[in-house]
Amino acid sequence: MSTVARFLRSLPDSTLPLAVRGYSWLPDRMSDVHGGGVLRTRVLGQPAIFLRGPEAVDFVYDEDHVVRREALPGPVLDTLFGRGAVHTLDGESHRVRKGIFLGLLMDERGVADLQGRVVAGWREWTARHSGEEVVLFDGVAEVLAAAVSEWAGLPCSDASAAGTARDCVAMVDGFATPGPRHFRARRARREQEASLLPVVEHARTGRPGLADGSAVAVLARHRDAAGLPLAPHTVAVEILNVVRPTVAIAWFVAFAAHALHRWPDQRIALLTDEDGSRARAFAHEVRRFYPFAPFVGGLAWRDAAWRGQRIKAGTMVLLDIFGHHRDPAQWDHPRRFDPDRFLREPGAVHRLIPQGGGDPATGHRCPGEDITVTVLAALSTELASLGHTVPHQDLRIPLSRVPTLPRSGMRIRLP
Numbered sequence: 001m002s003t004v005a006r007f008l009r010s011l012p013d014s015t016l017p018l019a020v021r022g023y024s025w026l027p028d029r030m031s032d033v034h035g036g037g038v039l040r041t042r043v044l045g046q047p048a049i050f051l052r053g054p055e056a057v058d059f060v061y062d063e064d065h066v067v068r069r070e071a072l073p074g075p076v077l078d079t080l081f082g083r084g085a086v087h088t089l090d091g092e093s094h095r096v097r098k099g100i101f102l103g104l105l106m107d108e109r110g111v112a113d114l115q116g117r118v119v120a121g122w123r124e125w126t127a128r129h130s131g132e133e134v135v136l137f138d139g140v141a142e143v144l145a146a147a148v149s150e151w152a153g154l155p156c157s158d159a160s161a162a163g164t165a166r167d168c169v170a171m172v173d174g175f176a177t178p179g180p181r182h183f184r185a186r187r188a189r190r191e192q193e194a195s196l197l198p199v200v201e202h203a204r205t206g207r208p209g210l211a212d213g214s215a216v217a218v219l220a221r222h223r224d225a226a227g228l229p230l231a232p233h234t235v236a237v238e239i240l241n242v243v244r245p246t247v248a249i250a251w252f253v254a255f256a257a258h259a260l261h262r263w264p265d266q267r268i269a270l271l272t273d274e275d276g277s278r279a280r281a282f283a284h285e286v287r288r289f290y291p292f293a294p295f296v297g298g299l300a301w302r303d304a305a306w307r308g309q310r311i312k313a314g315t316m317v318l319l320d321i322f323g324h325h326r327d328p329a330q331w332d333h334p335r336r337f338d339p340d341r342f343l344r345e346p347g348a349v350h351r352l353i354p355q356g357g358g359d360p361a362t363g364h365r366c367p368g369e370d371i372t373v374t375v376l377a378a379l380s381t382e383l384a385s386l387g388h389t390v391p392h393q394d395l396r397i398p399l400s401r402v403p404t405l406p407r408s409g410m411r412i413r414l415p
């Protein structure tokens, strides 16, 4: 065995401390290298290297260094993304599949249509529960599930929206943790995938009223270069890759309510927003300041080097998202909640990586960023003008939990 191989084998496995300490585990352990950070360890028994810094973003999003096939562990596929998802593809097959998502999710009119449905659903929900004390996170997840289901072309009722919201939240909540939350996530995915198979079948045999441009129609009727359709299970997986992350915007909305409560001046800023720029800056700062996706990455497919660090083929290469957004080398006063940083320096938005880095058209960066920012900005503005009160509750955000939330789920009393 070579010296390098012996060194890699001797590294401690960090899976357990990572699961126990969550977001707070990594930043303390990164050692600084000029212009970035690095940590060598093992995750799930595999050699892994965590990287941080702008050049690390470029490195991780270069397919010449890092690939996705066989990179994502089974427990993440069976909960968060689904087997055969776009997240697991490389090269030409990724480009073709990603093209479907770019067309569906980055079309301006489509984004505006979804935003309109979300805001209408929100107003209806706040009116229906007027005077009640509600858990904002749960309510918003249902509003988002109903809006995105209809928008995507899924048959939808109040009851099915509640079930979709519950299952999508479970899939996100349980992907990074062992135990009951993880088993709930697996069951939620199994049940949602199974319930979508007849929907795919129906879309293929000509469901009356199904809009041609909807996610269900486009994915179900897609033909690859050889003229072959996607397997029904793959279509179900990819429909969920539209619905689930849209429901997950509820995490950011709960954080937005937390920020408006903690820094009331922000409410005034949103109420006096004339052109929507403050609301978007606020949405960006919520995505920077509050923790959500902890890291992303893949596998080094050949020996490579980053800033003098040798990376052997087969090493997991992970980009530290949480640390990136708190790095004083990249952000002035990173621990200050300051949406104006994006108004003072509009280019700062390009340093954000809460939904991955690089170019969504050519790499794995999230194609749902426009939707996320648009919906989050709209609901933040709705919250600012709602006139709700925030009852006494536990608003601490535990960093040991991934994903995390204010402990109370953010309870508010509606006017």
Ligand code: HEM
Residues within 6 Å of the ligand: 086, 087, 088, 098, 101, 105, 241, 242, 243, 245, 246, 248, 249, 250, 252, 292, 293, 296, 297, 354, 355, 356, 357, 363, 364, 365, 366, 367, 368, 369, 371, 372
């Ligand atoms: C809650 C807000 C969201 C967060 C935090 C988020 C985060 C992410 C992250 C970290 C990635 C992985 C990037 C990588 O692998 O390098 C990703 C990919 C993806 N996201 Fe999002 N996302 C969000 C919202 C959305 C929405 C609203 C949609 C669709 C409507 C969406 C659809 C996708 C898809 C399809 C991919 C796979 C892209 C690929 O592999 O090429 N996401 N997202």
